[in-house]
Amino acid sequence: MQHTNDPFVIKLRQSLNQNQKINEHNFYAWKISVSDSCAMQSLMLGDPVQGLASYQEREVKDRAYDIEIYTRSGKPMVMGNSSYSIDPLAPLEEQIQKTLSNAMQVSNPPWDLPLPEEAEAEIVLTSDVQIKSDIKAAHAKLKSLAASKAKSIDQLKLNSAELYTNICSTYFETSTGQHGEEDRSDIYFEMALEKLPLPNTQEVLKMKTAISIEEANLPGFIDEVVAETLSIDQANLPKTQSNTSILLDGKTISDLLKNLITQLNASNEYNKTPFLSCGDKVFNGEKSSDSDKLEITLDPTLPIMAASSRFAAEGMHAHKAKVIENDTVLHQLVSNRIGQYLGKECNNITGNIVVPLGGKSKQELLQSVPECLDIISFSSLLIDPSTLTWSSEIKLAKLYHHGKQECIIKGGVVSGDLRENFKNFNFSNKVTKINEVGNSFSPAKGYVGPDAMLIKSGVKIAGE
Amino acid sequence: MAQRRTRAEFPSHLNKLRKLMPKLVGILQAGHEDHWYCFAWLEEVKTMMSVSAITQSSQENLDRGMVLRAIVEGVNFEQATNQLDEDSLLKWASEFRRQLETKFPKDYVYRQNAYAPLTWKQEVDRGLEQETLEQLETNLDETTQVHFGVLCEENPANTSIAGLKAAATAIRSQLLDLSRSFVLKHNKNAAKEDCYLDLAEIRVMMRQQVKTHVFVDSKKNMSQTLPISLAVASGISKSGKSTRAIAGGLGGLEVTALSQEDISEVTQNSVRLTKACYLEPGRYQIITGPDVTGVIAHEAFGHTQEGDTWMKGRSIAQSLQQEKKKVGNHMASIINHPNMFSMDAESYGSNGSYFFDHEGELARFQIILDKGMLSPPMTDLTSANALHVPRTANGKRESWRRPLMARQTNTYFTSGDKSLEDLIKMVKKGFLARWAHGGMEDPKGGSLTAGAAYFEEILDGKMTGKLFLGPSGGHIELSDPVFSMLDKIIAKTKTVNQQDIPDVKFGGCGKYHKEGVDAGCGGPFILWQDINCG
Numbered sequence: 002m003q004h005t006n007d008p009f010v011i012k013l014r015q016s017l018n019q020n021q022k023i024n025e026h027n028f029y030a031w032k033i034s035v036s037d038s039c040a041m042q043s044l045m046l047g048d049p050v051q052g053l054a055s056y057q058e059r060e061v062k063d064r065a066y067d068i069e070i071y072t073r074s075g076k077p078m079v080m081g082n083s084s085y086s087i088d089p090l091a092p093l094e095e096q097i098q099k100t101l102s103n104a105m106q107v108s109n110p111p112w113d114l115p116l117p118e119e120a121e122a123e124i125v126l127t128s129d130v131q132i133k134s135d136i137k138a139a140h141a142k143l144k145s146l147a148a149s150k151a152k153s154i155d156q157l158k159l160n161s162a163e164l165y166t167n168i169c170s171t172y173f174e175t176s177t178g179q180h181g182e183e184d185r186s187d188i189y190f191e192m193a194l195e196k197l198p199l200p201n202t203q204e205v206l207k208m209k210t211a212i213s214i215e216e217a218n219l220p221g222f223i224d225e226v227v228a229e230t231l232s233i234d235q236a237n238l239p240k241t242q243s244n245t246s247i248l249l250d251g252k253t254i255s256d257l258l259k260n261l262i263t264q265l266n267a268s269n270e271y272n273k274t275p276f277l278s279c280g281d282k283v284f285n286g287e288k289s290s291d292s293d294k295l296e297i298t299l300d301p302t303l304p305i306m307a308a309s310s311r312f313a314a315e316g317m318h319a320h321k322a323k324v325i326e327n328d329t330v331l332h333q334l335v336s337n338r339i340g341q342y343l344g345k346e347c348n349n350i351t352g353n354i355v356v357p358l359g360g361k362s363k364q365e366l367l368q369s370v371p372e373c374l375d376i377i378s379f380s381s382l383l384i385d386p387s388t389l390t391w392s393s394e395i396k397l398a399k400l401y402h403h404g405k406q407e408c409i410i411k412g413g414v415v416s417g418d419l420r421e422n423f424k425n426f427n428f429s430n431k432v433t434k435i436n437e438v439g440n441s442f443s444p445a446k447g448y449v450g451p452d453a454m455l456i457k458s459g460v461k462i463a464g465e
Numbered sequence: 466m467a468q469r470r471t472r473a474e475f476p477s478h479l480n481k482l483r484k485l486m487p488k489l490v491g492i493l494q495a496g497h498e499d500h501w502y503c504f505a506w507l508e509e510v511k512t513m514m515s516v517s518a519i520t521q522s523s524q525e526n527l528d529r530g531m532v533l534r535a536i537v538e539g540v541n542f543e544q545a546t547n548q549l550d551e552d553s554l555l556k557w558a559s560e561f562r563r564q565l566e567t568k569f570p571k572d573y574v575y576r577q578n579a580y581a582p583l584t585w586k587q588e589v590d591r592g593l594e595q596e597t598l599e600q601l602e603t604n605l606d607e608t609t610q611v612h613f614g615v616l617c618e619e620n621p622a623n624t625s626i627a628g629l630k631a632a633a634t635a636i637r638s639q640l641l642d643l644s645r646s647f648v649l650k651h652n653k654n655a656a657k658e659d660c661y662l663d664l665a666e667i668r669v670m671m672r673q674q675v676k677t678h679v680f681v682d683s684k685k686n687m688s689q690t691l692p693i694s695l696a697v698a699s700g701i702s703k704s705g706k707s708t709r710a711i712a713g714g715l716g717g718l719e720v721t722a723l724s725q726e727d728i729s730e731v732t733q734n735s736v737r738l739t740k741a742c743y744l745e746p747g748r749y750q751i752i753t754g755p756d757v758t759g760v761i762a763h764e765a766f767g768h769t770q771e772g773d774t775w776m777k778g779r780s781i782a783q784s785l786q787q788e789k790k791k792v793g794n795h796m797a798s799i800i801n802h803p804n805m806f807s808m809d810a811e812s813y814g815s816n817g818s819y820f821f822d823h824e825g826e827l828a829r830f831q832i833i834l835d836k837g838m839l840s841p842p843m844t845d846l847t848s849a850n851a852l853h854v855p856r857t858a859n860g861k862r863e864s865w866r867r868p869l870m871a872r873q874t875n876t877y878f879t880s881g882d883k884s885l886e887d888l889i890k891m892v893k894k895g896f897l898a899r900w901a902h903g904g905m906e907d908p909k910g911g912s913l914t915a916g917a918a919y920f921e922e923i924l925d926g927k928m929t930g931k932l933f934l935g936p937s938g939g940h941i942e943l944s945d946p947v948f949s950m951l952d953k954i955i956a957k958t959k960t961v962n963q964q965d966i967p968d969v970k971f972g973g974c975g976k977y978h979k980e981g982v983d984a985g986c987g988g989p990f991i992l993w994q995d996i997n998c999g
Contacts, residue, residue: 059543086526103626107521161777204909272519273665275705380914381905387705390939394914414942414999461936463746463999
């Protein structure tokens, strides 16, 4: 069933229109959002016979209706908005009245809501066809792929694994005539392995997030985690250092860049939090001559990527653009509302982070510095989007001298400042793709770019 | 004078659904009682939130869903939905049964008998605390609808967006005025280079969630209503240095009053941080405040003592407990306290408290680390059965949409016998870490990291008034192997609480990186011999 013909959406639309008519002096506009999702979830233990044995098997069906009401009132005019998740078992009229009343409590400067754009937004593939057509079969296939690969693991103990397969269809329409619909699929797989013989105190826990079964490539992912676990040896604490070189993987690069990009949001400028303007450099101080230069494009059109979408915030068409070139900001990200507040043109730039490759392989990067810590995993990398500083305990790393592995490192704290880090860095020449769907902790992130980044300035370590 | 407190009542609009739940359990389980253990779980979360900031916002949400669980042969099979009309639910339960009967046909030879839940009488005989007992009627049986409610001064049923907005706006206005006055007063006598700039923004969020849970199996039909109220104020400078204060817990809006310390944190320290020194990475004598102490408790032998982590072979604690190895000194004691309804000087509990967990296990106090000696773990039903250890009330899920795991409730270090002043006097050169900034566990590796927003310097037994940020100008991580760290507790502060419960902070946990649940953590101020900081 198309959401636009969903009987409950029709009922909601009628009620909202009626209410808008009755309260025309302050009921400015409305939006209906629908999400319809299904999830399959398996929690498993390592099992010598089956590879993986489930101890929890779940199927979740979730349909949710939300409304948002916009009000305009008073002299000088203020605008309010409030969202409400509709309870299908409670009287609808009461809920609409309550949302209207809640919106009237909010007093922001007025802005005009967008009207439908002339051309239809270009269709972007955001879900896996197999998952969309039969999620149970897709989940069973993924589980079977993981279990049969797990059976072949030796010299290691597979402690646990989790597999989640999701499909979600979303729909929105507004009283100004905008409407849109998208399907999203995603896969989450994690596994925890340790080296035999037992007991030991080092475990590798790795996660794979993907949009499609093909991208997830669970057998390939398991091979990578196995190889990494086998490479672990007796670990040492790092030395305390006030400036050191580190090598980061694609996931960490994407996390750092995602936080940098938040400062391109024009909403930061309006809300008086730190922001970057057009022409600003991404680094502080003097740039090293042998450093790469940062270039980032945001692209919402890449198929099967987590941050791909036809729509930007406020339901307008999403646009691709190069936002940083030669370490310099080319564009802020300006939404309809913030554009009106700041007197800037709305550009609806959003999407996956695309970064050009560097010139050296990972091994060449390691060889290019006398000493380097290759970070396998951070315990809890926290990046402050306001100060662009970051810090974490080292869960596991490899220490290299002139490209030769010396030992395994565990513990100690590494910290840095992105504005210092961008003074001297190099990207690898191999591409990686990262897709992380949004959750309660973080919005969706897609990244296509180098699989390694060597940072040669602004990194400090607290160790021995 | 404090208002009279009344217990949060069961929402009458859920009566119809509650009445249906025993029928759903019956549809699923009838005829399979010997080998299938089944229950139904209904949860409703009503959220109201108002934000006062440069950009204001408000939101009201209702999330309601039901889970049907069948444990067969040690595997938890669950179906969850938010399509809660009677017809849909009856069909859903029948279809679930059909699916299970396909998996376990008539000729299936079972290896495991069904789990046998406790009756009310058995629960009372096992021991329950006063707060739970006083809400139980006599002559309880499996059909009695038992309800547990939290004591509130301000009735959550009266909370409105308008009320939350008025409170948030008033607090923000007060904080902005106080911060401007602080800057003005400081700048009057300061050299030009030492002058502060006014804060860029103060943001105040007021939120109330009312959580209602209904659990029904063959022996119990019980519910709980847990109002969780919260005020969060954050101050941010033009350079992005920020502080945050949180007040809240289990109760009506009366629990959201910001303390004087909270107010100073937002209005003064977010300004002072713009001139803070940067810490040299290294080892220092540290006093952790309840906020940071709590994170250490939660990450140290909190996660390591989660039963499912034991069950997976992912925790170092299992072998240490079995070998009776000491993992901390005589002051290293950590508590798992799901039914905590008062703390330190407060007559309310933190957001991690409840009367029963999400599998219907009644909440009871548990010591998880006793003077350096590990106890059996905190469990959910699955891990308790797999490990053959006692079941505790730690089976929790983020929501009906997510799987259930063994999770922490309120985790805290026990209190000591000193005052904070005593601890400060014992420091030659070190820091006070009052405000937490995240943390992470490594249950297998036995290391932990706890973040502090910044440090306050202590020299020769006195606070110097200097603030320190991390070596790169961000937050500071405190990181060490758990065992050596717990062996370095020098002294702890006392509490005024009659049950000896220290301050436990409003908090949450993501179990590595996902599955967010309410989890309080806290403890006294603790002086540590030294911790690696960077």
